Amino acid sequence: MKHLLSTGDLDLANSLELLNLSVEMQGVNSRDVKKLPSLTGRTVANLFFEDSTRTRFSFEIAAKRLSADVVNFTAKGSSVSKGESLKDTVLTLEAMGIEALIVRHHHSGAANTIANSYWSNATVINAGDGTHQHPTQALTDALTIRQALKGKEDSGDLSGIKVLIVGDILHSRVARSNIDLLKTLGAYVGLAGPSTLLPSEASSLADAVYHNLDEALLDGFDVVMMLRMQMERMNSVFVPNANEYSTLWGLSSERFSNLKSSTLIMHPGPMNRGLEISSEAADSSQSAIVDQVRNGVSVRMAVLYKLLAQESSAK
Amino acid sequence: MSSRTVLDAQDIERAIVRISHEIVEANQGTANLLILGIPTRGVHLANRIAASIAKNYPEFEPSTSVGKLDVTMFRDDLASKPSKAVTPTSIPRQSLENLTVVLVDDVLFSGRTVRAALDALVSFGRPKAVRLAVLVDRGHRELPIRADYVGKNLPTSFSERIFVKLTESDDEQSVVIEK
Numbered sequence: 381m382k383h384l385l386s387t388g389d390l391d392l393a394n395s396l397e398l399l400n401l402s403v404e405m406q407g408v409n410s411r412d413v414k415k416l417p418s419l420t421g422r423t424v425a426n427l428f429f430e431d432s433t434r435t436r437f438s439f440e441i442a443a444k445r446l447s448a449d450v451v452n453f454t455a456k457g458s459s460v461s462k463g464e465s466l467k468d469t470v471l472t473l474e475a476m477g478i479e480a481l482i483v484r485h486h487h488s489g490a491a492n493t494i495a496n497s498y499w500s501n502a503t504v505i506n507a508g509d510g511t512h513q514h515p516t517q518a519l520t521d522a523l524t525i526r527q528a529l530k531g532k533e534d535s536g537d538l539s540g541i542k543v544l545i546v547g548d549i550l551h552s553r554v555a556r557s558n559i560d561l562l563k564t565l566g567a568y569v570g571l572a573g574p575s576t577l578l579p580s581e582a583s584s585l586a587d588a589v590y591h592n593l594d595e596a597l598l599d600g601f602d603v604v605m606m607l608r609m610q611m612e613r614m615n616s617v618f619v620p621n622a623n624e625y626s627t628l629w630g631l632s633s634e635r636f637s638n639l640k641s642s643t644l645i646m647h648p649g650p651m652n653r654g655l656e657i658s659s660e661a662a663d664s665s666q667s668a669i670v671d672q673v674r675n676g677v678s679v680r681m682a683v684l685y686k687l688l689a690q691e692s693s694a695k
Numbered sequence: 696m697s698s699r700t701v702l703d704a705q706d707i708e709r710a711i712v713r714i715s716h717e718i719v720e721a722n723q724g725t726a727n728l729l730i731l732g733i734p735t736r737g738v739h740l741a742n743r744i745a746a747s748i749a750k751n752y753p754e755f756e757p758s759t760s761v762g763k764l765d766v767t768m769f770r771d772d773l774a775s776k777p778s779k780a781v782t783p784t785s786i787p788r789q790s791l792e793n794l795t796v797v798l799v800d801d802v803l804f805s806g807r808t809v810r811a812a813l814d815a816l817v818s819f820g821r822p823k824a825v826r827l828a829v830l831v832d833r834g835h836r837e838l839p840i841r842a843d844y845v846g847k848n849l850p851t852s853f854s855e856r857i858f859v860k861l862t863e864s865d866d867e868q869s870v871v872i873e874k
Contacts, residue, residue, distance in 0.1 A: 397780070401781055403783075404765070404768075404781050404783060404784070407783075407784060408768075408818075411818055411819055412818075412819070412820060413817070413818040413819075415818065416768045416769065416818075417768075417769055417771075417814065418768045418769070418773055685768065685781075689768070689773045690773075
């Protein structure tokens with residue numbers, strides 16, 4: 381495994397290895413000295429063509445805790461604003477001896493394009509490409525679910541766990557990555573959203589598809605994962621208006637209070653409070669939203685360690 | 696290829712009992728001792744040394760005095776060699792302050808594993824002292840490192856291979872040299 385482009389590329393053994401390595405990294409992150417020498421002398425570039433807070437910072441912290449040198453590239457403030465192409469940007473970084481590219485791009489398939497091109501020999505990690513995939517977020521979510529429902533030390537899969545993903549499935553790379561990984565790990569996956577925001581192949585992706593949130597919530601899911609409503613899509617083509625969306629598809633305080641008290645509430649962030657999720661749900665003790673962010677650093681350390689320290693020895 | 700058994704099951708048992716006595720003697724008792732095995736077989740040896748100490752010194756409590764220290768992520772040959780899978784590290788103490796840590800491994804060879812273990816240990820804190828116990832010292836050190844407690848000194852040529860087998864992980868118990 382040289383690149384991490386999609387959770388669809390991970391088999392069960394690889395997925396569990398990454399999750400269990402993440403647990404070891406959590407151990408490192410709880411020590412006084414939060415540093416491993418594993419990537420000393422290696423250079424990692426954060427290549428972000430799209431805005432991000434938690435993904436970019438957590439990749440940067442993860443790389444630094446493994447002793448790699450990190451350079452940060454953001455499209456704003458670079459030669460991209462002068463019209464430089466993706467290809468020339470990557471060729472430039474390659475010439476400077478970058479060994480790993482962490483890529484966030486607004487076009488689906490950007491990371492695959494770099495990985496399969498002659499532009500670079502670097503390891504490519506997809507940090508979100510358009511509406512396609514965001515594999516490290518899915519690994520973070522899987523780890524959060526496993527530790528919340530099966531215990532901190534558990535090292536197995538997610539069989540027997542029912543996960544409901546709610547909202548804009550169509551445009552969500554988080555949903556797509558999560559569906560792939562959760563299925564690989566043996567979980568039962570349900571999707572709920574307005575039919576305009578469900579992909580046409582929804583019923584073949586998941587175990588169950590719901591067109592009514594209240595109906596879905598009656599089915600005893602262990603995890604309810606709310607997706608961010610992407611405000612730029614809040615127009616008449618997809619959803620009539622924000623109020624209607626919130627009424628039909630939001631995890632309101634009333635819907636939240638009807639859930640059993642063991643139901644885990646998740647959201648990949650950034651949240652639109654009051655739209656897809658109420659503050660009562662987001663701030664409750666059942667909410668794993670802060671854990672999702674905390675686990676992000678450990679998971680990204682595990683991914684960098686596996687791809688750069690363990691597997692790229694065939695230089 | 697010829698192979699020769701240099702320690703049999705009984706020899707290994709006796710070496711472990713002797714090392715456990717030497718550790719307690721040098722430490723002037725069992726207070727503030729922490730025994731850490733280096734995976735895989737170092738962990739088994741550490742558990743056996745602790746069991747042997749506990750048998751003779753009832754005040755010694757293995758559950759808070761034995762752990763394991765995975766050093767894979769601290770190795771200096773990560774970039775050139777495919778590395779092993781990382782296994783859990785467990786250190787049954789909050790702080791290493793005032794403790795004498797005894798690192799346990801099966802074979803001492805180049806000394807690079809021990810160097811990695813020293814680095815790994817430092818990330819947990821500052822022990823009062825660190826000692827090293829090994830079942831076999833085969834020579835060919837590449838670093839200024841030596842063992843404090845040795846089961847068997849085994850002069851070898853560089854091309855020979857040493858196989859340590861213990862009942863916890865293998866179907867027999869012996870130390871075999873293959874040339």
